[in-house]
Amino acid sequence: MHTLYNLVSGPLVWVAFILFIGGSLYRIITMAILAKEKDGAVYAYMDTYHAFRSIYHWIIPFGSRNMKRKPIMTSVAFVFHACLILVPIFILGHVMLWKESFDIAWWYMPDLAADIMTVLVISACVFFLVRRLTQPEVKYLTTASDFVLLGIVAAPFITGFWAAHQWPGMRTALILHMLSGEIMLAAIPFTRLSHMIFFPFTRGYMGSEFGAVKHARDW
DSSP: OHHHHHHHHTHHHHHHHHHHHHHHHHHHHHHHHHHHHHOTHHHHHOOHHHHHHHHHHHHSTTOSHHHHHOHHHHHHHHHHHHHHHHHHHHOHHHHHHHHHHHSOOOOOOOHHHHHHHHHHHHHHHHHHHHHHHHOHHHHTTOOHHHHHHHHHHHHHHHHHHHHHTTOTTHHHHHHHHHHHHHHHHHHGGGSGGGHHHHHHHHHHHHHHIIIIISOOOOO
16 A cells, blocks of 8 residues: 555656646647648637637636526536636645645645535536436437546545545545546546647637637627
8 A cells, every 4th residue: 555655646646747748738739730731721810819808708607608598507617617627726735745845835725615616526527427317419429438537537526525534445545536636637638628728729719710700709
């Protein structure tokens, strides 16, 4: 157990960060080259004002017509994404690790807030799972990889919550927490989780094409 803990808290952390950073750069560069080769108009259409205008409307709750049509899905999705990003960055345990490793620290959220946001992420994952299993139009498009990705996202929060509350099996939960977090980080550039990387580019292009070329809204 001690050897496994040293592995997931040491070498595998670096492997995960290298895969995340290197993979993200690789995907961005290769997609940029492919876009230029396949459709050079992508760059010709890009317009800073309309790109940021589109991004702004798609990152605020109910900023687009489609979001307003599906208020429950929109609410769950925004809470999910906000908590998914904020908890790993501002939870006390992670801030302390950065302080111990690199002497870098920042503000951290209270434990109660971290608990609530963690439960919200887990609840949202359950909501997405039920949605994929019960809604015909979503179920039709669902593949096994969708369930795997849900598991990859949920696992670090479930195991982290378990370890933080020191329930029985805490040490195993801590190892699983670190391992699942590393898997999630490494998987981002190479799975559909990469939408968090490409969102500004795809939304910026669509906003530019609709706004600067078609003189229409894309939200």
